[in-house]
Each structure stands twice: as C-alpha cells, then as structure tokens.
C-alpha cells in the first residue's frame with residue numbers, strides 16, 4: 001500500500017501531461033493495471049518501474065521509499081532535482097536515468113546501492129565530483145556518466161574488476177587515466193574532458209601543485225587538449241581489420257589489443273609442420289621460427305618449395321577426399337591459399353583459407369600431433385561425419401590423410417561463434433545480443449544436435465563437445481553445430497579430458513561421452529545464453545583470493561557451476577535476477593525467457609534418464625513463440641544501425 005502511495009505522489013509531482021493518469025487505473029499499483037509497474041507476487045512490493053519518454057517533469061523524491069525496487073527506467077523525461085532520494089532504494093540493480101534534467105551531486109552514500117549492475121545517468125546536469133564510494137559497487141557492469149558537469153579527479157576505475165563499460169566523456173574531469181583503464185574502456189569513454197591525461201591519445205600528465213589539496217601534487221595534461229570531439233560522433237565498435245590478407249604476411253599485432261591475430265600462409269603452415277616432425281617440416285623449420293624469421297618474400301619462396309615437394313610426393317591415397325559430387329579444388333590449391341589462423345582448439349588449429357580463385361573460402365582444421373587413428377579407421381570416421389548433412393551442422397567438405405598431416409576441410413562460417421557473440425567485447429562498443437537472435441540461435445543449435453542424435457540413434461554416437469564456441473554462425477546468422485564427429489578421433493578414455501565441452505555430473509564417474517551428456521551440455525549452453533555468464537569448465541579451487549576481490553569472486557564463482565547457480569537463484573524467488581542484464585532492456589519477453597529457462601533446467605537435471613531427448617528440446621523451444629521482435633521497444637540507440645544477428649564481435 002505504501003508503494004502505491006509513493007507512486008501516486010510521484011505521479012502528482014511529475015505527470016504534467018497526464019500520461020500516467022491515463023495509464024494508472026485502480027487503487028493498487030500492483031494490480032497489473034498500472035502500466036510500467038511490476039511487483040513481486042509474493043511480497044506485493046514494487047520491483048520494477050519503467051516509464052521512459054513520458055514527458056515526466058519533477059523530482060525523484062517520492063520514489064525513496066521503494067526499497068524493493070530493482071529496475072528503474074525513467075530515461076528521456078524532464079525529471080529534475082537530485083538523484084539522492086534513490087540511495088534509499090537499496091535493492092536497485094538497473095538504473096536508467098539518461099536524458100533528464102537531473103542536477104545536484106552524486107551522493108557519497110551511493111555506496112548503499114551495493115547491488116547495482118548498471119547505472120546510466122548520462123545526459124543530465126549532474127555536477128560535483130564522482131565520489132570514491134562508487135568504487136564500492138562490486139557487481140557493477142556498466143557506468144554511464146557522459147554529458148554531465150562532473151568535476152574533480154577521476155576515481156581509480158582500475159579497482160572495479162567487474163566493470164565492463166564505463167563512459168565519463170564530456171564532463172570537466174581531470175587527472176590521470178591509467179593505461180589499463182584507457183585500454184579497457186576505450187579512449188572515447190574519456191573524451192571531452194580537457195583535464196584528463198595519460199597515455200596516447202590523451203595528453204601526457206605532468207605534476208603541478210594541486211589547487212584542491214595543499215599536500216598532494218595534481219596531475220594535469222602537459223598540453224591540455226582532450227581527445228578530438230570529431231572522433232566521438234558514433235559509439236561504434238572498433239573493428240581491428242586486416243584487409244587484403246596475403247600469403248606470407250605473418251603476424252599483425254592489432255593496435256594495443258592483447259589478442260594477436262596471426263596471419264600465416266596456410267601453405268607454409270601446412271608444409272612446414274612442427275619442428276619435431278620429420279619430412280618436409282623438419283627441412284623448413286617450424287611455423288614459429290618462420291614467424292620470427294625473414295620477410296614475406298623469403299617465406300613465400302619457402303612455402304613454394306615446401307608446398308610443391310609435399311604435393312608431388314603425395315601418394316594417390318594421400319589426396320583430398322571430397323564429400324561433394326564434384327571435386328572443387330586440389331590439394332595444391334589449398335597449399336597455395338592465403339590463410340589466416342582463426343584459433344587453436346583442443347584437437348588442432350583452424351585456418352581460414354582463401355583459394356587463389358578468389359571465390360572459394362574454406363576453414364581448414366589441421367589436427368595436431370601424431371593422431372593415433374590408423375588410416376582405415378580415420379576414413380571410416382570421416383565417412384560418418386561427411387555423410388551427415390543438415391542446415392544446422394557445419395559441413396565437412398573434404399579431408400586429407402597422410403602420415404604426418406591430417407586436415408579437415410569445412411565450409412567457412414564468417415560470423416564467428418555464439419561464444420564470441422555472448423562474451424566478446426563486453427566493454428564499450430559492445431553490440432547487445434537481442435532476445436530474438438538468441439532464441440533463433442538456440443533453436444538452430446538444438447535442431448543441429450537433434451539431427452546428430454537422430455541420425456545416429458542406433459550407434460548412439462554423441463557430439464561430445466557441445467559448448468558455445470562450437471556453435472558457429474553462417475552469413476545469415478543461422479547457428480550451426482561445429483566439430484561433430486571429432487570425439488571419434490580421440491581415445492575414448494581421454495575424450496572427456498581432451499575435449500572441452502560442458503561436462504555432465506555423471507561423467508566424473510562414468511568417464512564416457514554420451515548423447516544424454518550432450519543434452520546436459522546443451523542445457524548449460526541454454527543457461528549461458530540466458531544468463532550471459534560463461535560457464536567455467538575447469539574451476540580451480542586454489543585460486544588466490546585477495547580481500548578486495550572476495551565479493552567479486554563470489555559473484556564469479558557463481559559461474560563455475562552454471563546449473564547450480566541458476567537453480568539457487570531461481571529457488572530464491574527472484575527469477576529475473578538470473579537473466580543477462582543486457583536482456584532486461586527488451587520488453588515483454590520475460591515469459592519466453594522463463595520458459596526457456598525451464599527447458600535449460602530440464603536438460604541439466606543430474607539424472608541422465610530424466611533429461612529430455614534433443615528432439616523434445618527442439619519441440620519445446622519451437623513452442624516458445626516470439627510474436628514480435630523486441631527490437632521495436634529497444635531504447636539503445638547504438639543498435640539502430642546494425643543487424644544484430646550478423647553482428648560480429650572482436651575479442652579484444
């Protein structure tokens with residue numbers, strides 16, 4: 001009842017255009033007829049208030065008694081006064097107040113909002129310093145304070161381990177931005193503050209007497225020019241591109257980024273082999289030695305020698321075996337192809353190879369170390385893999401078997417993996433993965449795995465390595481299951497240890513892959529897509545815990561066993577808490593998310609026999625209807641210009 005009184009007061013104070021009066025009928029805010037208001041069914045308290053763009057004008061004071069409020073979205077109104085009243089709402093997690101006329105300072109007791117996940121106060125008139133107490137948010141993912149009138153020294157955001165997105169641009173802040181912080185959040189997050197300094201492109205810091213403190217030196221830019229405003233017009237993700245990949249271009253260290261993209265001549269990589277191997281490889285040295293060695297020309301010629309000698313020495317049996325009616329290219333074409341390393345997995349290294357015809361692109365997995373699999377067996381397994389054709393399973397186009405080399409040639413999928421979409425670049429420039437896309441990716445992956453299980457229902461061949469990095473996206477954003485059949489190549493005794501899929505509990509005893517364990521892994525994948533948390537497959541209990549990071553680690557530990565964490569949160573009544581905060585921006589999807597959550601939880605029941613089959617999972621996912629794209633209600637402008645399903649993300 002008190003919440004109803006508080007909201008009624010809020011309406012009377014702010015609803016100058018009568019927008020709320022029209023939409024709030026009845027005398028109970030929790031009666032579900034109050035638009036934009038959601039309550040907890042058990043406590044009958046207001047937990048969500050979502051009233052964006054309603055021309056509300058007035059203070060926030062009456063909201064201070066809503067101490068069960070978790071989600072507050074009042075962006076794009078004309079609200080004024082201070083944000084201080086909200087510090088009483090100690091359950092707040094997601095606060096969107098951008099685009100109002102809020103003024104005053106951010107109070108020091110903002111630290112009472114310990115559960116804050118996302119705080120957006122951008123585009124207001126908030127002044128004063130950013131209080132150090134903000135560093136006490138241990139679960140925070142996003143802080144947006146851009147376009148205010150904040151002054152004083154910038155807090156040491158490097159202490160906020162959980163923070164993924166920070167924007168303090170266009171304020172009047174000063175002080176040193178550490179190198180790590182600048183790199184993590186990107187220069188655009190600090191632009192428009194003439195007093196900030198640090199490493200390039202910020203001006204270099206010099207030390208002068210601090211006018212604010214007689215004891216300490218103030219750090220000021222040597223030449224106070226902020227990052228040019230012209231570079232700040234669009235918050236686009238940075239694409240560290242590498243156009244025109246040529247054979248022989250060996251390594252490109254992408255500007256300031258931890259990830260190193262290695263571009264190798266595939267032919268070179270293939271022919272050179274490993275240092276410790278015999279044959280052509282040992283003649284040429286290792287790929288690594290090639291990396292450090294001479295220039296492009298030299299490597300190109302090395303490649304030429306190696307490629308030809310190996311190709312011509314290939315026996316009739318050591319040839320590319322295609323699963324397509326017409327042979328598309330020769331081994332020699334593959335050896336000549338320009339190649340780019342896409343990544344290393346548990347069984348080998350994958351290269352993108354662009355053939356000289358300029359139109360054929362394939363992904364080539366070069367299996368690592370002497371695979372014990374004899375030729376006959378290998379060929380049989382390839383037959384099994386190559387036979388399976390389905391729109392949601394990555395197609396094996398061809399393979400090559402020689403004593404020293406085993407290559408698997410797959411169709412190339414240009415849009416990365418579900419893993420990189422979910423977890424890549426959670427910082428600034430992150431392209432959110434919307435609900436419609438997530439549902440369609442989960443459905444595609446479910447169909448692909450169901451097909452595998454159905455095709456091999458008698459022999460019960462499992463996939464054995466279901467995880468988000470093995471769900472790839474084609475050019476239309478359709479999800480495909482990768483790496484089917486590779487578990488066959490691994491000694492069953494070591495398969496679980498060698499493959500990195502999400503493990504089912506029974507596998508700690510019965511060390512065997514199975515289709516039921518695939519279902520469990522798929523359940524974990526669903527939970528990963530719903531929560532946005534990456535399941536950690538190999539928890540290390542001995543991880544050192546510093547006092548300062550205990551709280552953050554507790555949060556992280558929740559992801560070690562994703563099913564366990566989800567179960568525990570759901571039990572505590574607040575289901576919405578499990579979902580990826582990124583999804584909370586979309587409207588009217590909660591029912592679908594909860595339905596999907598139930599499917600995920602059904603897949604991860606500890607008893608294998610109680611898990612559904614993948615065919616049943618497909619049916620259940622198909623029954624979750626997405627009537628309309630939630631994008632229509634999206635209020636994140638950064639997404640307007642891109643196609644979410646095809647959005648690729650950089651890892652760095």
Ligand SMILES: Nc1ncnc2c1ncn2[C@@H]1O[C@H](COP(=O)(O)OP(=O)(O)OP(=O)(O)O)[C@@H](O)[C@H]1O
Nearest residue numbers: 342343345346347350363410411412413417469500
């Ligand atoms: N057909 C493909 N098209 C495009 N990229 C691919 C293809 N197959 C694999 N990749 C990419 O190559 C990289 C390495 O893949 P790989 O399957 O070897 O490793 P992984 O999935 O990380 O681990 P695992 O070996 O356990 O499956 C990944 O980044 C993956 O997205």
